[in-house]
Amino acid sequence: MMAPPRNAGDSRAALVSVVVALAALLSLPAAVRAFGASDYQDALAKCTLFYEAQRSGALPSSNRVSWRGDSGLLDGQLAGVDLTGGYYDAGDNVKFGFPMAFTVTMLSWSVVEYGNSMGGELGNARAAIRWGSDYILKAFQPPSTLYAQVGNGDADHSCWMRPENMDTPRTVYQVNASSPGTDIAGEFAAALAAASIALRPSDGSYADKLLSTARQLFTFADTYRGLYYDSIGPQARFYQSYSGYNDELLWAATWLHRASGDGTYLDYVVNNQGPLNAAGSATEFSWDSKTAGADILLARQALSCGQTNELYTHIRMAAETFVCYFVNKQVPTTPNGLGYCQDPTLTSAPT
Numbered sequence: 001m002m003a004p005p006r007n008a009g010d011s012r013a014a015l016v017s018v019v020v021a022l023a024a025l026l027s028l029p030a031a032v033r034a035f036g037a038s039d040y041q042d043a044l045a046k047c048t049l050f051y052e053a054q055r056s057g058a059l060p061s062s063n064r065v066s067w068r069g070d071s072g073l074l075d076g077q078l079a080g081v082d083l084t085g086g087y088y089d090a091g092d093n094v095k096f097g098f099p100m101a102f103t104v105t106m107l108s109w110s111v112v113e114y115g116n117s118m119g120g121e122l123g124n125a126r127a128a129i130r131w132g133s134d135y136i137l138k139a140f141q142p143p144s145t146l147y148a149q150v151g152n153g154d155a156d157h158s159c160w161m162r163p164e165n166m167d168t169p170r171t172v173y174q175v176n177a178s179s180p181g182t183d184i185a186g187e188f189a190a191a192l193a194a195a196s197i198a199l200r201p202s203d204g205s206y207a208d209k210l211l212s213t214a215r216q217l218f219t220f221a222d223t224y225r226g227l228y229y230d231s232i233g234p235q236a237r238f239y240q241s242y243s244g245y246n247d248e249l250l251w252a253a254t255w256l257h258r259a260s261g262d263g264t265y266l267d268y269v270v271n272n273q274g275p276l277n278a279a280g281s282a283t284e285f286s287w288d289s290k291t292a293g294a295d296i297l298l299a300r301q302a303l304s305c306g307q308t309n310e311l312y313t314h315i316r317m318a319a320e321t322f323v324c325y326f327v328n329k330q331v332p333t334t335p336n337g338l339g340y341c342q343d344p345t346l347t348s349a350p351t
């Protein structure tokens with residue numbers, strides 16, 4: 001586990017800070033910015049609370065959001081499976097698997113690197129990860145059925161209502177061997193592999209289950225190649241993987257290697273580095289585009305193992321270029337320095 005940036009070397013601290021910035025960018029609700037300019041403890045507490053407010057399913061007695069109740073209790077029924085649980089996407093009631101899984105990966109990365117600094121929020125952060133990983137375990141039926149989405153985005157968006165009262169169709173969308181989804185299966189694999197590291201200290205047997213399922217997901221992703229948009233159609237357009245699926249394969253293999261120590265995943269990266277664009281020139285790290293994150297993980301791996309071969313040098317350079325792009329403020333930042341690639345006020349939701 002990495003130390004907090006306080007005493008770390010410059011480049012390492014830079015890597016760390018960008019990871020924090022990115023995790024925060026992707027995780028914190030905009031409302032956090034309205035609170036005390038640098039009360040990060042309060043921001044962190046509100047962040048984990050935000051995830052509780054987004055929960056779908058039967059809520060446990062530990063639920064801290066008093067105005068939320070059970071919802072989506074029949075999710076999956078239309079396909080004869082139990083798909084209760086997980087997270088609603090935003091203000092709507094759709095459960096979009098692709099960004100939900102990325103959220104689990106990023107929450108896990110935050111806990112893996114900074115769990116020791118989270119104080120009393122560590123338990124809430126782990127609970128947030130597990131709420132998502134429990135759902136991912138339900139949504140993947142090995143070897144090759146993955147439920148990608150619950151809820152029809154068009155029907156849902158045509159009538160805004162609280163999930164406890166919703167009566168919109170809870171249509172279930174799947175990918176499988178004949179209609180594959182390498183991008184979404186890759187992200188599911190990354191999420192469970194990362195979650196296995198984050199949750200291992202608190203529950204070893206659950207972490208084993210996450211890791212073994214992550215391996216199966218990766219095999220499914222790699223064996224049956226295709227974009228989930230091409231398999232399930234326009235309903236995937238809300239979170240279409242515009243960057244293709246190679247970044248998810250790279251990202252998943254990298255997390256699987258870190259979670260398992262199994263060298264075959266590193267071999268996979270080395271042997272497929274060209275098509276995977278392993279040392280790509282990323283200017284964004286997002287729910288769609290993960291190459292920069294994988295490069296940072298791989299560069300860290302190379303640093304800690306003293307690897308200096310040509311591939312690692314390239315990947316490390318790619319990671320450093322990406323980090324410099326943020327550190328040198330080539331992107332807009334919030335008043336307190338949080339970098340962001342896309343101005344949310346300029347990004348309109350798909351229709």
Ligand SMILES: *[C@@H]1O[C@H](CO)[C@@H](O)[C@H](O)[C@H]1NC(C)=O
Binds near residue numbers: 173174176179231
């Ligand atoms: C595989 O997924 C496609 C796309 O969602 C679906 O149309 C098809 O029915 C699925 N196949 C099976 C055997 O369920």
